[in-house]
Amino acid sequence: MVTYIIRRLIGAVIMLLIVSMATFAIFFLVPQLAGATPEGMASRYVGRTATAETAKLAAERLGFNDPLVVQYGRFVKGIVAGAEYDYGPGVEECPAPCLGYSFITRQPVFPDLMNRLPITLSLAIGAAVIWVVMGVGIGVLSALRRGSVFDRAAMTVALAGVSLPIFFTGLVSLLVFSYGNPFSFAAQGGHYTTFLDSPSQWAYNLLLPWITLAFLFAATYARLTRAGMLETMNEDYIRTARAKGLRESTVVTKHGLRAALTPILTVFGLDFGLLIGGAVLTESAYSLPGLGKYAIDAIVNQDLPKVMGVTLLAALFVVVASLIVDLLYAVVDPRVRLA
Amino acid sequence: MTAPLDVPGSATEADPEAVLAGADRKAIQGRSLGQIAWMRLKRDKVALAGAGVIIFLVLVALFAPLIVKFLGHPPLEFHREKIDQSTLTPTGAFGGMSWDYLFGVEPLWGRDIFSRIVYGARISLLIAFLATLLSVVIGTVLGVVAGYFGGWVDTVISRAMDVFLAFPLLVFAIALAGVVPDQAFGMSGDTLRVSLLVFIIGFFSWPYIGRIVRGQTLSLREREFIDAARSLGARGPYIIFRELLPNLIAPILIYATLVIPTNILFEAALSFLGVGVRPPTPTWGGMLAEAARFYTVPHFAIFPGLAIFVTVLAFNLFGDGLRDALDPRGR
Numbered sequence: 001m002v003t004y005i006i007r008r009l010i011g012a013v014i015m016l017l018i019v020s021m022a023t024f025a026i027f028f029l030v031p032q033l034a035g036a037t038p039e040g041m042a043s044r045y046v047g048r049t050a051t052a053e054t055a056k057l058a059a060e061r062l063g064f065n066d067p068l069v070v071q072y073g074r075f076v077k078g079i080v081a082g083a084e085y086d087y088g089p090g091v092e093e094c095p096a097p098c099l100g101y102s103f104i105t106r107q108p109v110f111p112d113l114m115n116r117l118p119i120t121l122s123l124a125i126g127a128a129v130i131w132v133v134m135g136v137g138i139g140v141l142s143a144l145r146r147g148s149v150f151d152r153a154a155m156t157v158a159l160a161g162v163s164l165p166i167f168f169t170g171l172v173s174l175l176v177f178s179y180g181n182p183f184s185f186a187a188q189g190g191h192y193t194t195f196l197d198s199p200s201q202w203a204y205n206l207l208l209p210w211i212t213l214a215f216l217f218a219a220t221y222a223r224l225t226r227a228g229m230l231e232t233m234n235e236d237y238i239r240t241a242r243a244k245g246l247r248e249s250t251v252v253t254k255h256g257l258r259a260a261l262t263p264i265l266t267v268f269g270l271d272f273g274l275l276i277g278g279a280v281l282t283e284s285a286y287s288l289p290g291l292g293k294y295a296i297d298a299i300v301n302q303d304l305p306k307v308m309g310v311t312l313l314a315a316l317f318v319v320v321a322s323l324i325v326d327l328l329y330a331v332v333d334p335r336v337r338l339a
Numbered sequence: 340m341t342a343p344l345d346v347p348g349s350a351t352e353a354d355p356e357a358v359l360a361g362a363d364r365k366a367i368q369g370r371s372l373g374q375i376a377w378m379r380l381k382r383d384k385v386a387l388a389g390a391g392v393i394i395f396l397v398l399v400a401l402f403a404p405l406i407v408k409f410l411g412h413p414p415l416e417f418h419r420e421k422i423d424q425s426t427l428t429p430t431g432a433f434g435g436m437s438w439d440y441l442f443g444v445e446p447l448w449g450r451d452i453f454s455r456i457v458y459g460a461r462i463s464l465l466i467a468f469l470a471t472l473l474s475v476v477i478g479t480v481l482g483v484v485a486g487y488f489g490g491w492v493d494t495v496i497s498r499a500m501d502v503f504l505a506f507p508l509l510v511f512a513i514a515l516a517g518v519v520p521d522q523a524f525g526m527s528g529d530t531l532r533v534s535l536l537v538f539i540i541g542f543f544s545w546p547y548i549g550r551i552v553r554g555q556t557l558s559l560r561e562r563e564f565i566d567a568a569r570s571l572g573a574r575g576p577y578i579i580f581r582e583l584l585p586n587l588i589a590p591i592l593i594y595a596t597l598v599i600p601t602n603i604l605f606e607a608a609l610s611f612l613g614v615g616v617r618p619p620t621p622t623w624g625g626m627l628a629e630a631a632r633f634y635t636v637p638h639f640a641i642f643p644g645l646a647i648f649v650t651v652l653a654f655n656l657f658g659d660g661l662r663d664a665l666d667p668r669g670r
Contacts, residue, residue, distance in 0.1 A: 018502055026514050034519045159659075163652040165604050167611045167627055168644035175637050270505060277507045281608055285631070295510060296612055299517040307514045314507035322505055 004330055012323045019315035024075050027308050029068065038064035061085075079312070099312045100305030102298075109309035113291065117313075119192050120290035122202065123209055123282065124275040130214035131221060132268065138218070139225025140257060143233065154222060161219025169212050170285030177208060192288055209286045213279065217271065224267065228260035235259075262333045266325055273321025277314025376589075379664040386660020392653035400460040411454035414621050422447065442642045446633045455621035456646050462610075462622045463650065466536050467602040473541025474602075475595050478548025479587070483579055485549070486556025497553070500546035509608065512539045516614035532616040540605050544598055551594050552587055559586055589665045596658035600651040607647050623647050 031041055039052065042059035062085065063071060077083065078098040085092045085101055093108075094101040100109040138158070142151040193201040232238065233256050241255045242248075280292030287293070291310050298306035370378075380386060399406060407414065422444070442452035485496035519535055521527060526534060559565065560583075568582050609615040610624025618625055623643040630640035 015502060015505065019506070022506070022511070023514075026511065027518060030515065031518050031520070034524060159655060160648075160652065163600065163648055163655050165607055165611075165624075165627075165644070165647050165651075167608065167624075167631075168640070168647060171627065171631055171640045172644065175640070273505075274507055274509075277510060280509050280513065280612065284612060292510070295513060299513055299612075299614060302517075304514075304518060307510075307517060311507065311510050311514050314510045318505050318507055 001330065005327065008323060008326045012319050015319045015322075016316065019319065020076060020079070020312070021072070023308060023311050023315065024072050026311070027304060028071055028075070099309035102303050102305045104301065104303045109306050112294065112306070113309050113313055116289060116291045116294050117276075118194065119288055120276055120279055120283070120292065122195065122206055123213065123279055123288060123290060124272060126203075126206055126210040127213040127217065128268075128272055128275070130210060131217035134214065135218035135221025136225045136257075136261070136264065139222040140229055140252070142222065142226045143229030144252065146230065151226075155226070158219040158222045161215055162223070164216070166212060166216050166281045167285045169215065170209070170282060173208050173212050174286070206288075209282050209288060212285075213275075213282045221264065221267075224264055225260060228263060229256060232256050232259045258332070262329065265328060265332065266322075269321045269325030269328075270318065273318035274314070276321075277310070277317040372589075376664045380660060383660040383664065386657050386664070389653045389656030389658075389660065392649065393657060396460055396650055396653070397464060399457055400464045403457045403461055406457050407454045411457065412451040414450065414454040414458045415619050417448045417450060443638050445629070445639060446636050452626075452639065452642055455626060456623070456642055458621045459623040459626065459643065459646065460650075462533070462616050462620065463603055463606060463647075466533060466540065466606045466616075467599050469533075469537040470540035470544065470602045470606075471595055471599050473537060474545040474598060475548055475591060477541070477545035479552050479584075479591060481545070482549040482552025483556050483583060483587070486553040487560060487575070487579060487583065489557075493553075496549070500549050500553075503543060503546040506543065508543050512543065512605075512609060513612060513614050515539055516609060529616055529620050536606055536609060536615060539609075540602050544602060544605075547598055548591065548594050551590050555587055555590050556583060559583055593658065593662045593665060596654060596661055600654040600658070603647065603651050603654070 028041075038059040039055045041064050042055050042062055059065060063074060066074075074083070078094065080096075082096045083094045083098045083101065085094065085103075092101060092103075092106065095108065095110075097110050098108060099113065101107070102109055102112075138154050142154050145151050192205055195202045233252075238251060238255055241251045246255075277291065279290060280296060282288070283290040283293040284296055291313065295307050295310040298304070298310075442456060444450060445452060445455075481496050481499075485493040516535060516539060519531075521531075524531065524534075565578060565582055568578050573582070606615060607622070607624035607627070610622040611628045613625075613628060615624055616622050618629075623646050626643035627640060627647075630636075630643065633639055
């Protein structure tokens with residue numbers, strides 16, 4: 001058990017290293033491969049309006065002419081120990097977890113990210129509760145009544161669900177349930193109230209995004225749960241459990257569902273981790289000012305350091321989420337502990 | 340089927356088939372796995388409907404210029420006369436739908452929505468197919484190599500797949516599509532954007548194929564026919580290409596069909612977010628993004644949304660049917 005945990009922790013650290021390299025590659029290596037000069041890259045950091053001279057100076061000061069290894073070292077040092085940017089007019093400071101420094105707004109990115117995080121987190125948690133309950137519940141029922149009308153109807157809806165892009169369902173849900181239609185009960189997009197200010201207003205504003213996002217995931221989870229349950233309910237140990245005279249409900253929940261849930265747990269960890277790293281599409285569709293919207297707005301303004309910040313944070317969440325899932329796995333599935 | 344030649348006597352002369360001669364011969368007929376799968380697929384009406392829609396969409400994409408010539412207006416042509424200049428929304432009922440403009444016109448510029456949907460199919464399908472091809476090639480090569488050679492090669496490739504699957508894909512893709520300048524790698528315009536999207540989507544979705552192929556290779560490697568080939572003196576490449584790959588075609592085909600819809604959604608998402616193929620080139624995702632700004636004209640959102648939905652659903656239905664036909668266990 002201890003070695004298992006240690007191995008997972010080492011794996012997570014390696015993963016973080018790889019992710020930092022990949023992020024670095026995207027923001028520093030790819031533009032160069034694509035033919036951008038150091039001056040060109042610097043001008044993207046100090047703003048498009050900068051003159052050729054300032055850009056050249058900035059490239060020099062920001063170190064875009066240095067070898068890649070040196071640049072990567074500085075990049076990691078910034079994350080761990082903070083960074084200072086001397087790009088001409090003055091020295092700008094970017095304290096400890098420097099995930100990027102926006103030269104357009106002249107602010108470090110990290111505090112911005114922390115402001116946006118609660119919104120994305122609210123969206124993800126609320127949706128996750130709905131989709132897990134709905135998805136797993138429907139999946140189990142479908143598997144137990146395989147071939148029934150309920151099963152077929154549920155699987156048809158689920159198939160439609162996985163085929164609908166969320167930015168379309170989002171749009172349609174706003175058209176139907178908001179914007180002053182007869183059915184309008186939900187808030188229009190773009191509003192967010194913190195939970196602490198008013199829990200009811202918080203839920204009211206997020207209701208539509210929650211349902212839309214949950215619908216998409218519930219569809220996937222229902223399909224996964226159904227397939228998993230069908231497989232486990234055919235196992236020999238289920239027959240043994242029944243033969244022992246256990247009640248059917250015990251057989252289904254304790255023997256069937258428990259085994260069928262472990263792969264779903266893995267998927268859930270990844271999905272949830274990905275989601276809190278920025279529910280880009282949902283947030284765009286509903287104009288929710290979360291992390292994903294922040295990244296998209298930054299792309300539109302060519303404010304790359306902000307995108308880099310979101311990318312790094314998102315990767316961190318995924319790594320942490322999969323680490324937690326791995327540890328939970330050991331609790332849920334005894335077979336893992338032996339491995 | 341070589342009988343020992345030096346066995347004399349009546350044993351070889353006994354003809355076991357003769358027993359069956361009187362029975363209904365037609366009942367025993369050899370069928371290849373492909374034939375069996377095809378029979379199952381033919382019975383699956385839903386999957387066939389999916390296949391029909393896919394063929395239809397491919398034809399639409401191929402003959403887009405012809406279709407638009409007869410049924411629509413050029414996708415980039417403005418029709419300001421169809422726009423109410425005070426509200427900037429289309430004149431006429433249902434967003435200006437008529438025989439002339441089958442799906443109505445866009446607000447603001449009055450471009451023909453029908454033509455843009457038809458041309459959007461090109462971008463959508465082209466990117467989805469090419470990206471899937473790329474991911475199938477990478478996934479198959481690395482999956483077979485990992486599964487066949489095992490050891491540290493397997494460890495490295497499997498870890499790499501884990502890393503890729505755990506990446507915040509969308510955010511990375513947005514970043515990647517965002518940092519590449521308008522002219523790069525000797526390309527520009529739509530060519531660059533399409534290649535870039537194919538690369539991003541294909542490069543990030545190969546592990547799905549790779550994992551399946553690796554798993555299948557692992558189990559196939561232990562089978563007797565591989566041992567037999569090896570004992571006959573076959574080497575690695577021969578075994579991989581002549582013995583393993585033919586057995587991998589079915590799973591690869593199934594998962595390729597199921598990856599295509601994901602890739603279509605991915606492309607649409609990137610276009611919706613404005614990092615896909617750049618306007619004014621029509622894309623379904625891009626049209627939805629524009630539609631989001633004009634919620635007073637619902638039909639503008641409905642058509643591109645339906646186009647994505649129908650396409651993705653068709654591929655999903657066909658993929659599910661194909662899986663059931665080729666591998667009935669998972670039913």
